[in-house]
Amino acid sequence: MSRIASVRTTDVRFPTSLELDGSDAVNVDPDYSAAYVEVSTDEGETGYGLVFDCGRGNELITAAMDSYGELLVGRDTDELVNNLGDASRRLVHDSQLRWLGPEKGVSHMACGGLVNALWDIRARREQKPLWLLLSEMSSEELISAVDFTHIRNALTPEDAAGILARAQEGKAERIAELKERGYPAYTTTPGWLGYSDEKLVRLSKEAVEAGFGMIKLKVAGSIEDDRRRLGLAREAVGPDVRIAIDANQRWEEQEAIDWVNQLQDFHPYWIEEPTSTDDILAHAAIRKGVHPVKVATGEAVHNRIIFKQLLQAGAIDVMQIDSTRVAGVNENIANLLLAAQFDVPVCPHAGGVGLCELVQHFSFFDYAAVTGSMENRMIEFVDHLHEHFAEPVVVADGRYQAPALPGIGAEMLRPSVERWTFSSGAGWQDVLTR
Amino acid sequence: MSRIASVRTTDVRFPTSLELDGSDAVNVDPDYSAAYVEVSTDEGETGYGLVFDCGRGNELITAAMDSYGELLVGRDTDELVNNLGDASRRLVHDSQLRWLGPEKGVSHMACGGLVNALWDIRARREQKPLWLLLSEMSSEELISAVDFTHIRNALTPEDAAGILARAQEGKAERIAELKERGYPAYTTTPGWLGYSDEKLVRLSKEAVEAGFGMIKLKVAGSIEDDRRRLGLAREAVGPDVRIAIDANQRWEEQEAIDWVNQLQDFHPYWIEEPTSTDDILAHAAIRKGVHPVKVATGEAVHNRIIFKQLLQAGAIDVMQIDSTRVAGVNENIANLLLAAQFDVPVCPHAGGVGLCELVQHFSFFDYAAVTGSMENRMIEFVDHLHEHFAEPVVVADGRYQAPALPGIGAEMLRPSVERWTFSSGAGWQDVLTR
Numbered sequence: 001m002s003r004i005a006s007v008r009t010t011d012v013r014f015p016t017s018l019e020l021d022g023s024d025a026v027n028v029d030p031d032y033s034a035a036y037v038e039v040s041t042d043e044g045e046t047g048y049g050l051v052f053d054c055g056r057g058n059e060l061i062t063a064a065m066d067s068y069g070e071l072l073v074g075r076d077t078d079e080l081v082n083n084l085g086d087a088s089r090r091l092v093h094d095s096q097l098r099w100l101g102p103e104k105g106v107s108h109m110a111c112g113g114l115v116n117a118l119w120d121i122r123a124r125r126e127q128k129p130l131w132l133l134l135s136e137m138s139s140e141e142l143i144s145a146v147d148f149t150h151i152r153n154a155l156t157p158e159d160a161a162g163i164l165a166r167a168q169e170g171k172a173e174r175i176a177e178l179k180e181r182g183y184p185a186y187t188t189t190p191g192w193l194g195y196s197d198e199k200l201v202r203l204s205k206e207a208v209e210a211g212f213g214m215i216k217l218k219v220a221g222s223i224e225d226d227r228r229r230l231g232l233a234r235e236a237v238g239p240d241v242r243i244a245i246d247a248n249q250r251w252e253e254q255e256a257i258d259w260v261n262q263l264q265d266f267h268p269y270w271i272e273e274p275t276s277t278d279d280i281l282a283h284a285a286i287r288k289g290v291h292p293v294k295v296a297t298g299e300a301v302h303n304r305i306i307f308k309q310l311l312q313a314g315a316i317d318v319m320q321i322d323s324t325r326v327a328g329v330n331e332n333i334a335n336l337l338l339a340a341q342f343d344v345p346v347c348p349h350a351g352g353v354g355l356c357e358l359v360q361h362f363s364f365f366d367y368a369a370v371t372g373s374m375e376n377r378m379i380e381f382v383d384h385l386h387e388h389f390a391e392p393v394v395v396a397d398g399r400y401q402a403p404a405l406p407g408i409g410a411e412m413l414r415p416s417v418e419r420w421t422f423s424s425g426a427g428w429q430d431v432l433t434r
Numbered sequence: 435m436s437r438i439a440s441v442r443t444t445d446v447r448f449p450t451s452l453e454l455d456g457s458d459a460v461n462v463d464p465d466y467s468a469a470y471v472e473v474s475t476d477e478g479e480t481g482y483g484l485v486f487d488c489g490r491g492n493e494l495i496t497a498a499m500d501s502y503g504e505l506l507v508g509r510d511t512d513e514l515v516n517n518l519g520d521a522s523r524r525l526v527h528d529s530q531l532r533w534l535g536p537e538k539g540v541s542h543m544a545c546g547g548l549v550n551a552l553w554d555i556r557a558r559r560e561q562k563p564l565w566l567l568l569s570e571m572s573s574e575e576l577i578s579a580v581d582f583t584h585i586r587n588a589l590t591p592e593d594a595a596g597i598l599a600r601a602q603e604g605k606a607e608r609i610a611e612l613k614e615r616g617y618p619a620y621t622t623t624p625g626w627l628g629y630s631d632e633k634l635v636r637l638s639k640e641a642v643e644a645g646f647g648m649i650k651l652k653v654a655g656s657i658e659d660d661r662r663r664l665g666l667a668r669e670a671v672g673p674d675v676r677i678a679i680d681a682n683q684r685w686e687e688q689e690a691i692d693w694v695n696q697l698q699d700f701h702p703y704w705i706e707e708p709t710s711t712d713d714i715l716a717h718a719a720i721r722k723g724v725h726p727v728k729v730a731t732g733e734a735v736h737n738r739i740i741f742k743q744l745l746q747a748g749a750i751d752v753m754q755i756d757s758t759r760v761a762g763v764n765e766n767i768a769n770l771l772l773a774a775q776f777d778v779p780v781c782p783h784a785g786g787v788g789l790c791e792l793v794q795h796f797s798f799f800d801y802a803a804v805t806g807s808m809e810n811r812m813i814e815f816v817d818h819l820h821e822h823f824a825e826p827v828v829v830a831d832g833r834y835q836a837p838a839l840p841g842i843g844a845e846m847l848r849p850s851v852e853r854w855t856f857s858s859g860a861g862w863q864d865v866l867t868r
Binding site for chain 1: 461462463464465487488489490491493494495497498501528529530531532533534535536537538539540541542543583584586587683686687688709710712713714715716719734736737739740742743746747
């Protein structure tokens with residue numbers, strides 16, 4: 001019998017604050033980081049997971065994965081990876097650890113990292129990339145992976161079964177289409193607040209030439225800057241390419257409405273994170289106040305219960321799931337099913353470290369086996385740090401190409417992990433002694 | 435000039451799971467614990483703070499306080515303790531650490547522990563217990579301590595100034611009254627799920643004899659047990675003593691309504707935590723569905739933004755602030771002001787380790803200088819673990835007596851901290867080698 005032999009965590013950080021890549025109105029100087037975890041069995045299998053964050057504090061996620069990891073070590077691997085619903089509940093609802101959230105923040109993200117590593121083992125065993133594993137999994141097993149606690153008033157297991165059953169028709173064709181043509185992407189690369197106007201214009205034009213149908217600009221520094229930058233971007237991309245804007249939770253409710261309405265001339269497609277993602281009621285008011293601009297949020301939504309309410313309250317037009325904020329694959333299946341239940345498109349958040357590599361699987365799965373639709377759906381793409389991954393994302397002609405290697409996409413290259421281990425790695429030693 | 439010289443944390447746990455004290459439908463086997471912190475200056479002052487949790491994971495709160503503590507060490511003590519609004523924002527809104535929440539979970543509770551230790555230094559300097567420090571503090575300084583981010587649509591600084599100004603009249607008399615007569619308490623001691631019927635009846639009667647006007651019972655194990663236990667308790671206390679019930683987030687929305695309505699015969703006063711505290715909309719529906727039973731929540735509400743929405747949505751009749759869930763004294767001032775703005779009474783959550791000692795200060799302050807009312811207001815009391823504190827709470831005739839020692843109430847006795855340091859302390863060595 002195979003047992004979990006070890007849970008090994010590493011604090012991996014990249015010194016991105018030196019370049020102002022990733023700068024926005026709130027995250028002014030992130031060092032994009034991965035709390036990296038390797039879950040190994042006594043028979044030599046390893047599953048990889050990670051949690052993205054902005055640098056300081058990465059050590060707390062690794063510590064939390066170490067703590068939760070103690071609940072896994074010594075357990076029967078087959079039991080865990082063949083009943084991933086139970087595996088997740090065992091961590092998320094631990095009777096003592098639960099108080100630390102419940103189901104939010106450091107502890108919840110750490111659960112997600114571990115749960116994902118278990119899914120990685122499962123996908124490797126079946127020799128499938130996660131999206132294909134999920135797309136070909138039985139409806140019963142998918143539903144058993146979902147924790148319906150506190151969402152049954154919006155989505156029952158029966159509702160979920162209905163959604164999955166309706167998507168059976170044409171699934172094989174959609175899987176073939178995904179393998180051939182991939183899935184639409186949009187890019188945030190041009191729009192960081194730290195970039196000059198010249199760089200913004202150049203990168204915006206390059207994005208259109210590269211086939212992206214939407215770019216995204218960070219806003220909420222100053223209204224004058226936003227009007228100028230949005231004007232430049234609109235001129236650069238022309239009237240037909242969508243421009244999303246992103247305030248990273250900077251505003252109060254009325255401020256968001258007033259600010260966005262001063263940008264209506266430039267026809268932004270959506271306003272992302274106009275205010276605190278905890279604030280369901282404010283999002284609902286903002287959505288009414290900024291029409292026809294759509295409202296998007298999700299990268300900081302800490303669990304399915306908040307997403308459920310955003311949907312129930314009619315507070316969002318676009319749901320942005322994140323691969324490492326919630327408790328792993330299981331909770332993102334729940335999130336996809338909730339979005340399908342309310343007929344709201346999912347456009348995943350990505351960027352950071354590994355978020356593109358991980359989150360793409362959910363959109364591919366959504367198209368193959370949940371909604372069967374790509375309408376108004378795109379995966380965020382930022383061209384950062386992919387070179388550190390065993391299977392870096394491939395975006396061509398503005399589309400994510402289907403990942404093919406077995407697993408969830410979290411495995412990093414050993415030399416990258418070693419070089420950027422904080423702060424003992426050679427990369428950090430170079431930076432710190434500059 | 436005084437500077438912060440050290441931030442020292444200790445993982446203190448008590449083996450309460452051995453006795454089933456503190457057992458409820460969700461927290462089945464808590465080891466009541468304190469992530470304890472001592473913030474010391476280079477001139478020999480020390481401020482004490484703590485964060486309560488249920489055992490496993492306490493090491494993550496101490497680790498988080500160590501990490502955030504690095505942002506304090508070396509800083510000018512006067513600047514910190516004379517501008518506690520800035521001090522709190524410096525921690526809560528750190529540009530990299532913010533991603534770990536934002537403002538929720540482990541990271542947020544850790545900020546609260548440190549912020550509270552700074553308030554402890556301030557209160558000791560002024561030789562006042564926290565409640566009196568706050569009650570006699572200028573309105574300007576109180577307002578400068580509040581972070582109005584993402585609550586301005588419900589409470590502006592001008593609103594806060596108005597509330598505080600109206601409470602000036604009679605303040606001195608109310609302070610005198612508090613010193614003489616204290617503040618009403620209710621007790622949860624009789625009602626833990628792990629207790630036998632006989633113990634429940636005996637402790638319920640003792641509670642009435644001790645002068646408490648309300649007792650609280652844990653529910654949501656099984657409806658038959660709840661009806662039997664509630665019947666026994668009602669018989670024991672008579673028709674005039676209130677009985678609150680507490681489900682610790684166990685139910686779905688409709689389940690909560692149906693369950694509580696099956697207990698209406700016994701006239702429960704409030705239902706506490708009927709469902710996830712993240713679920714504002716479900717609380718609103720439950721409140722409508724269980725009338726005339728009141729709805730209470732708050733011990734797991736992770737920040738002022740959720741409280742704001744619970745109030746905006748008319749989702750609660752009773753707001754239960756907690757002293758160590760949010761980012762310290764500052765955020766609890768915000769919470770008290772929000773409750774006052776919506777005219778909802780605050781009945782603080784207590785119990786655990788040190789929660790009674792800390793949270794009483796907010797009710798005393800609320801009566802003296804915020805609402806000036808004790809109507810339908812009570813502080814929870816559980817008679818556990820007080821003997822480990824420098825100034826244990828005193829509850830007499832069903833009322834908390836005014837704390838008198840300078841500080842916020844978090845200082846623990848050195849022998850207790852040493853004996854129950856996990857897992858090297860002598861107490862744990864005894865337990866673990868039993």
